[in-house]
């Protein structure tokens with residue numbers, strides 16, 4: 762496991778040397794590792810046995826690679842557990858990127874570019890609406906595909922890599938904007954203006 766983790770973490774850091782290269786790097790890296798090897802390497806069975814599916818939304822377990830890291834980037838590998846009909850609620854981000862690899866199960870995945878943002882809403886452009894299963898990696902960029910929404914079609918687990926603190930000048934380590942997709946309004950050119958909402962409201966409505 763140590764060798765696997767060393768190689769994987771080195772690969773992850775290579776993948777995030779520049780944000781522009783993030784999605785290419787993480788895609789190449791994770792496509793080179795079979796899900797079964799990844800699951801063995803991150804002790805999936807042990808982690809999954811410790812978390813139960815949530816009644817709303819998801820549960821997560823931190824993956825421990827056993828490294829001391831001094832870089833300012835915060836690198837958070839996690840396992841997500843999402844039961845049938847539950848979701849990773851629709852949301853966009855600032856100052857972070859992430860990648861999500863289903864290990865088991867299936868999801869309806871929707872993604873959107875983040876075009877503009879103000880205190881109350883995001884303007885977003887749909888980019889993807891597809892079914893994904895084990896091995897179908899999805900990632901987000903700083904703006905491109907930055908909004909995502911996963912609804913589990915069956916009990917599912919994902920391996921997620923979350924990188925925060927991209928901009929050291931920012932007051933926020935990262936920000937997440939939960940979106941009320943049912944209240945979306947057309948904004949021209951296929952774009953949508955979508956109001957933001959609190960986590961608790963979003964979980965009640967979409968979790």
Ligand SMILES: [Fe+2]
Pocket residue numbers: 852854859909
């Ligand atoms: Fe996200």
